[in-house]
Amino acid sequence: MLERLATWSRKRSPWVFHINASSCNGCDIELVASLTPLYDIERFGAILVPSPRHADVLIVTGTVNAQTKDRLRRVYEQVPEPKHVIALGACAAAGGVFKGCYNVGQGVQDVIPVDMFIPGCPPRPEAIMYGVLKLLGEVK
């Protein structure tokens, strides 16, 4: 019973913390756009929170370069359990167009575990919403 209540509330209230790990902004503005009136991801209870301590879902954009790697890991550790990570965009999924540049890695999953990949460069706000909703369907 308690378990079901917890699952219900988790599915209904995904609070998102966005971290830009050296992305080009394209994904970031599409993520912000998904909050705005035309898409309004708040319909599903998702809001953008300002502190990783308040977050349930960590959305990472960008290629994760040598500099942001440690910060990404540190932010990830600050998020209380249960937590989920979404890699947003081609860059976060596997390096995107920057794959092979000397300063970038092979995507987010090399640094922290990823629960959902949303490919696209950048993904439409609808694609982002689809990804978040798909993740919610899986929150256990």
Added chain:
Amino acid sequence: MTEDKPPRKEESAGLMKYSAENLVPFGPIHPALKEPEYFKLVLEGEKIVEVIPRIGYVHRGLEKAAESRPWVQNMYMFERTCGICSFVHSLTYGQAVEGLTIYEIPRRAKFIRTIIAELERIHSHLLWVGLMGHWAGFETLFMWVWRDREVVLDLVEAISGNRIHKSMNAFCGVRRDMPEGMEDRIVERMKFLVDRANYYKGIVDTEETMLERTEDIGRVSAETAEKLCAVGPMARYVGLRRDIRLNDPYAAYDEVPFDIVTSKEGDVHALLKLRLDEMIVAANMVSYAVKHLPEGPIRIKIPPVIPAGEHSSHSEAPRGEIFYYVKSSGGRTPDRVKSRQPTMANLPTALEILKGQTIADVPVVLTAIDPCFGCMDRMSFLDIESNRQWTWSGEELRRYGINYYFPERMKMR
């Protein structure tokens, strides 16, 4: 507070001379900056006495990578320097490369480039105005402005197939023609945007709390701005008439009539109005260009090998001058590509403005330069007041790094 500051140690590049208590980190992961950038603010109470930027969080090594990739592929990579003014990057890079070839760009392509570039300017300025509202704590303005911004994105998507990275440019032309029957729709939508821009101008002019936040904030004298090489709106808001579109026309800017907007007031409020005014100008330019679109081909196919030589090009991105330099030795890949972005050029001015403001103004002022730190990984500082100048050498960076990674203050339970 002021007396017990330890004496300045020049050799530490000004990084460790203040005690930890009044150093407030701003970034790298900070909700006000959609991009990770790190500023250490030295505070006295809420007042900022010094700002120490730490850049390079978005450094991906584009210029290096460009040297090993074919010319055309680089176009798509440089387009992704940034998602806000992406087209103008590929445009400038393209122009620099085109300068090395003998081909003439079709006139219709020039017009289409102008249309996309101006649509991008509108989208960028709207985004900026919205974020300004967000950073000043005025969510409603942010929501409305971003709602209206979608109008531009829909048009861009209809023309190019993607909302952000248009992938429209090609060497000596554009990849896609304007879709059939878009003309009326574009003109009508531009009219709508001009109406909205006028409404927002009214809001930023009358709303008391917004004025409190923006008036008299972020002042800088025209001389300082000129000395620190401000570009784009950052130069125009103090009255400098600087605009590459006018000073050195490219694409079809010599055929589409327009006038640049400047302001004399020189505060953030003036900057807000300036951008809205520029948006109106841009909307009118789009309408004009769509109506006067010449017939003809849109692209000349050129061989993948670019003749040897050097060339540079610059253009006016929404946030100021973008500059590209390319060097070829006649191969399939460039020898060297160098790009300089407006934010890099505007950062010294912004730091100058920040001194003496309160911490509440940081987001607003940093937004004023529109934080897009795509390309800042090395930097020299010049403090014009004390005429002190310093650079970060590798050694200083290393020392700073060691200091930074010392046992973290924040630990898990």
Added chain:
Amino acid sequence: MPRRRAGAAIPEMFRTMLEKPSTRAYPYQKVELPARFRGKLDIDPERCTGCQVCAMVCPAGVITMIDIGTRKVGDKELPVKRPVFELSTCIFCGECVDNCAFKALEMTKQFELATPHKEDLTMRKALTK
């Protein structure tokens, strides 16, 4: 100089409140995509000849060519190749589509690509001819 007042946005706020909200009903309603929308890449295995042009032009290194057998040209055995697409890094530029002389590639309108497993994004369709 217009009059300064707090709450200048209130009339518009009430107007907006009485209007229909501008939110699109996704995911309950399909998205209207423009004709040129660049979505997930698709390949027609029948048309692909394995010419490798797409792999050469792709700026993101999405396409790798895999040997699927050999064929005889004259007295030489030449490998037959087919492309495999690692769509997780695809930047949807459409360069490969433009350059495929055999019109084997196409950009569909599919954009709902989110997946928990990155392997799902590898497209091997061309191999199973």
Added chain:
Amino acid sequence: MINEILQAIIFPGVLFTIAMGFLFDWLDRKTAARMQGRIGPKITGPSGILQPLADFLKLLFKEEIIPSHADRVIFLFAPALYFLAPLLSMLFIPIIGPTPLAGFEFDLLAILFLLAYAAFVVTILSYSSASSFTTIATGRLVLQYVSYEIPLVLAIITAALYSRSLSVEGIVASQSTLWNILVMPFAFGVYIIALMAELEKPPFDIPSAKTEIVAGWLTEFSGRALSFLKLTKEVGYVFGSALAVSLFLGGGLGPEVAAVPPPVLYFVYFMVKLLLVGFLIFVLKTALARIKIGQATELFWKILTPVSLAQIAFVLVLIQGGVLVAT
């Protein structure tokens, strides 16, 4: 006896207050969203009405991280102590009849004390988490508190003076012929503005400004502590509005309708007024940008304090002259 305990726990006591807190949060988000052209919470319950509940429960079930440098004891218990303040204050407000659950002769003073107590606990909480953002937030909290405190108390005192009573019950009863707001509109205005400052609603969300100092004093809290802090804010919202209704809008008093039993009628009137006050705050908060702490201080000290003093003087003159004295 059992009846009273049930009243205190369920209706109109603790549970009802909490439910109202959730309702206010939902209404707040929903109206703001609609005014911005959005829909707002939608899928959680009908029209998303259960959204605040889902948020609360989710945080309850979440891991709680206590920063190593923070004060453990304060971190664990202060949120609960903070939660008590608006909850207790709510018991002094008459909701389903002219007598509140726990009123006494000087309960207005108790409310004032609880207000100060809440501000004190927040400051301690904020200070105890000891990170550079919360340190700035603490400074802002204290400064904001000393700014709005005086006008807020002055506004409350205006009502008490005019009604010549120091209990909420008495003040409500004295308004049967004439609502206080008609005599002292400025005191009402000052009260609402100071209330917004106390609740940290824009334009006074200065101590929790998310674009400046991350989440302000809330930055370091997670899980259960965060859920209670947020709930407290929501309940505080309800309490602040309820006090406004009682002091200035005549509580649940209103024209009698023969067919409806008096307690129900009282309750309905009270709720309608409560939602109106809430709506007023929703609108103001959506329409304004955040101001700076210095500007807030200036507003409260240089403008609102003199205004409330003038209002008191005006009321005193009225009383002295014997005009319009409340019964």
